[in-house]
Amino acid sequence: MQEERDNLAARLLEEVDCGAVYLDAGGTVLFVNRRAEEILHVERGKVLGKRVDMLPLRTPIYRVLSENAQDEPVEVSIDGAVIQVRSIPLGGAAPAGELYQLRDISHDKREKRQREEFVAMMTHDLKSPLTVIMGYMQALMGEMPSKMDPSLHLFVKEMEKSAVKMLSMIDDVLDAYRLEAGLLQIDRQPCDARALLEGCCRDGEQEAAVHGSYFLSDICDGIPTLELDEKQITRVFANLIANAVKFTPRRGTISVTSVIEDSCLLVRVSDTGIGIPESELPRIFNKYFRASGAQGFKGTGLGLTISKAIVEAHGGSIRVESSAGKGSCFSVLLPLHEERCSFKS
Ligand code: ADP
Numbered sequence: 471m472q473e474e475r476d477n478l479a480a481r482l483l484e485e486v487d488c489g490a491v492y493l494d495a496g497g498t499v500l501f502v503n504r505r506a507e508e509i510l511h512v513e514r515g516k517v518l519g520k521r522v523d524m525l526p527l528r529t530p531i532y533r534v535l536s537e538n539a540q541d542e543p544v545e546v547s548i549d550g551a552v553i554q555v556r557s558i559p560l561g562g563a564a565p566a567g568e569l570y571q572l573r574d575i576s577h578d579k580r581e582k583r584q585r586e587e588f589v590a591m592m593t594h595d596l597k598s599p600l601t602v603i604m605g606y607m608q609a610l611m612g613e614m615p616s617k618m619d620p621s622l623h624l625f626v627k628e629m630e631k632s633a634v635k636m637l638s639m640i641d642d643v644l645d646a647y648r649l650e651a652g653l654l655q656i657d658r659q660p661c662d663a664r665a666l667l668e669g670c671c672r673d674g675e676q677e678a679a680v681h682g683s684y685f686l687s688d689i690c691d692g693i694p695t696l697e698l699d700e701k702q703i704t705r706v707f708a709n710l711i712a713n714a715v716k717f718t719p720r721r722g723t724i725s726v727t728s729v730i731e732d733s734c735l736l737v738r739v740s741d742t743g744i745g746i747p748e749s750e751l752p753r754i755f756n757k758y759f760r761a762s763g764a765q766g767f768k769g770t771g772l773g774l775t776i777s778k779a780i781v782e783a784h785g786g787s788i789r790v791e792s793s794a795g796k797g798s799c800f801s802v803l804l805p806l807h808e809e810r811c812s813f814k815s
Pocket of ligand 1: 754
């Protein structure tokens with residue numbers, strides 16, 4: 471019965487797509503599966519029953535099995551391939567020894583490098599020319615009073631506004647890509663969160679005024695210095711406020727409030743706008759998702775996905791409550807001192 475079970479386990483290990491090598495407590499190789507033979511360029515007949523320290527030095531199998539890969543997986547390069555090695559000490563009911571798990575991660579590594587190169591290339595090819603255009607437009611506006619027809623001022627200003635919008639869309643697309651590739655970086659530094667929120671509210675107030683809506687804000691006192699990536703957190707609130715303005719018809723109200731609750735900073739961005747149907751709320755933070763009511767409004771459906779990732783990278787949480795036709799409330803919770811915080815219900 472036991473023998474049958476051992477045979478079955480060996481047969482199953484033969485089928486798995488990662489390499490497996492088992493050494494007994496004395497360091498003798500007792501099992502090598504088919505995938506490990508391929509990865510280590512070795513015939514099992516030549517190594518089974520031998521002790522690791524008797525194997526020829528510099529062979530892949532010797533190099534891999536003499537790695538200490540218990541706490542952290544180790545990466546070993548074998549003939550141009552990158553092999554991730556993890557060793558699992560066996561004990562308890564299992565026979566004592568060590569099981570080595572080998573995974574060829576060359577493909578993942580290559581893909582990650584290609585993604586990094588893609589982001590670098592897009593940043594250079596799309597963003598740099600746009601930054602140059604914006605620089606010249608700002609220079610033009612500087613020249614305006616003395617050398618240019620004042621009627622052109624409005625045109626240049628509109629061009630600049632569109633360029634800023636385009637730059638922020640490129641940033642969103644690139645960040646969504648970085649997020650997927652695990653490349654989005656958060657650089658946390660001590661930050662005056664109250665000043666940050668007030669800055670966002672000042673910009674929001676201007677946006678709302680242009681749009682013809684009312685803007686209210688109530689940012690609490692006593693927020694301690696927080697470890698935040700100021701640029702990214704500003705982006706979160708700027709995005710929530712911009713959405714609130716965008717999805718609220720004229721003469722509606724947008725409000726931003728903050729309170730300190732249970733060692734967390736809770737910021738709410740609410741509006742009296744078009745709201746989101748209940749059935750669509752579960753997908754609202756998904757990449758590219760735009761609710762049915764968003765037709766006719768400009769956007770990419772990436773802002774909330776990126777905002778959620780940024781807030782979570784700070785140990786915080788974000789959620790939405792909304793009712794179609796009545797308005798929405800996005801709440802962001804950021805930890806004051808703890809590592810993480812989340813909504814109770
Ligand atoms: P975008 O605004 O570019 O479409 P977001 O990711 O910021 O992308 O938002 C995704 C979708 O969530 C929006 O298209 C809209 O359907 C919905 N949404 C976000 N904020 C609001 C809001 N304040 N009121 C109503 N709908 C909203």
